[in-house]
Amino acid sequence: MKSEPVGKRRIAWMPGDGVGHDVMDAARIVLDAIGFDADYVHADIGWEFWRREGDALPARTIEALRTTDCALFGAITSKPSEEAEAELDPSLRGLGLVYVSPIVRLRQLFDLHTNLRPCKAYEGNPLNYRGTETSPVTEPIDIVVFRENTEGMYAGVEFYPLPEPVYGALCANPRMTPWADKGLENVALSTRIVSRQGCERICRQAFEYAREHGRRRVTLVEKPNVLRKTGGLMTRVFREVARGYPRIESDEANIDAICMWLLKNPQDYDVLVAENMFGDIISDLCAGLVGGLGFAASANIGDDYAVFEPTHGSAPKYAGRHVVNPMAMLLTVRMMLDWLDESSLAGRLEQAIAEVIREGRVATYDVKGRGRGDSTLDVAREVARKAIGA
Numbered sequence: 290m291k292s293e294p295v296g297k298r299r300i301a302w303m304p305g306d307g308v309g310h311d312v313m314d315a316a317r318i319v320l321d322a323i324g325f326d327a328d329y330v331h332a333d334i335g336w337e338f339w340r341r342e343g344d345a346l347p348a349r350t351i352e353a354l355r356t357t358d359c360a361l362f363g364a365i366t367s368k369p370s371e372e373a374e375a376e377l378d379p380s381l382r383g384l385g386l387v388y389v390s391p392i393v394r395l396r397q398l399f400d401l402h403t404n405l406r407p408c409k410a411y412e413g414n415p416l417n418y419r420g421t422e423t424s425p426v427t428e429p430i431d432i433v434v435f436r437e438n439t440e441g442m443y444a445g446v447e448f449y450p451l452p453e454p455v456y457g458a459l460c461a462n463p464r465m466t467p468w469a470d471k472g473l474e475n476v477a478l479s480t481r482i483v484s485r486q487g488c489e490r491i492c493r494q495a496f497e498y499a500r501e502h503g504r505r506r507v508t509l510v511e512k513p514n515v516l517r518k519t520g521g522l523m524t525r526v527f528r529e530v531a532r533g534y535p536r537i538e539s540d541e542a543n544i545d546a547i548c549m550w551l552l553k554n555p556q557d558y559d560v561l562v563a564e565n566m567f568g569d570i571i572s573d574l575c576a577g578l579v580g581g582l583g584f585a586a587s588a589n590i591g592d593d594y595a596v597f598e599p600t601h602g603s604a605p606k607y608a609g610r611h612v613v614n615p616m617a618m619l620l621t622v623r624m625m626l627d628w629l630d631e632s633s634l635a636g637r638l639e640q641a642i643a644e645v646i647r648e649g650r651v652a653t654y655d656v657k658g659r660g661r662g663d664s665t666l667d668v669a670r671e672v673a674r675k676a677i678g679a
């Protein structure tokens with residue numbers, strides 16, 4: 290799944306936009322304190338490079354990443370097409386440059402097919418589902434989402450207006466014909482393309498993870514009763530893969546139904562596997578059950594490269610103020626250490642994070658309330674202190 294460990298690591302360091310910088314500062318405090326031996330290679334990515342150069346993921350960044358073991362990434366600002374065009378440097382406007390989210394591009398360029406998003410309720414977190422600050426509840430929620438990361442609705446195959454030859458080809462399906470009456474210049478099309486290979490990879494990753502981590506059940510999240518072709522293929526492949534893991538239970542849920550069931554009985558779910566967009570949706574929902582995006586870590590994993598990123602966005606209004614919760618980033622660092630086979634460092638970091646959350650002595654404003662929060666860096670220092678047993 291990854292390259293052999295080779296002494297000192299080379300980690301691509303990509304703060305990106307907004308609070309990406311704040312949480313990367315927190316990551317560095319912890320990595321330095323626990324003695325992680327690495328060179329950090331700074332790489333440009335984000336909105337600033339879109340505005341100045343017309344490219345949020347410059348070619349030099351892609352080259353730099355190729356010289357590293359893996360990348361740690363902060364956060365990104367993404368805006369819809371018209372705003373993106375309007376914010377470009379005047380010399381770059383009108384050239385037909387198209388903004389594409391650089392993280393989505395990275396996932397595709399490096400074939401990072403598996404987006405792994407663990408959502409675990411840590412004891413004592415007042416933001417846990419159905420808890421309050423004065424009566425925290427820790428339901429045993431420990432869900433891991435496997436989101437397909439390169440195909441599906443987010444593959445980027447889209448058209449507007451709809452070109453005549455595309456329309457012509459789509460008319461192989463008679464359901465397409467009514468759109469011509471609306472005028473093709475009024476029609477927008479986003480496609481949901483999945484392949485047997487893509488479905489197989491993500492389902493296999495989910496079952497392999499379940500086997501390695503002693504998980505009891507893998508649930509497919511789809512909608513094959515309506516999305517008969519793409520959802521149908523994913524469902525067939527899921528069943529084939531499941532047959533190879535007779536000791537792990539498997540079941541299937543529709544995306545709409547599971548959004549309700551996750552809110553009613555979150556403790557019933559274990560490993561979830563889904564296509565790109567459905568995985569995007571349920572991973573935010575699951576994050577909401579365990580404290581929100583401030584606690585949501587993620588890893589984009591390919592066969593031999595990985596990009597680690599907290600799930601939260603760049604929160605521009607908090608940028609540079611060091612007030613946001615670094616836990617999502619610190620949990621992301623933990624995933625990176627795991628992937629690099631630094632299991633002892635990963636274990637110490639996990640324990641330290643769990644302790645800091647349980648004690649609740651040092652925590653940011655989202656946990657403690659506005660005006661009472663500690664800084665991003667204070668939380669990182671507290672985690673670092675626990676991790677080295679100081």
Ligand code: IPM
Pocket residue numbers: 365367390392393569600
């Ligand atoms: C995520 C985010 C991204 C996505 C956006 C920022 C492109 O929502 O990582 O979940 O949709 O993949």
Ligand code: MG
Pocket residue numbers: 569570573
């Ligand atoms: Mg998302």
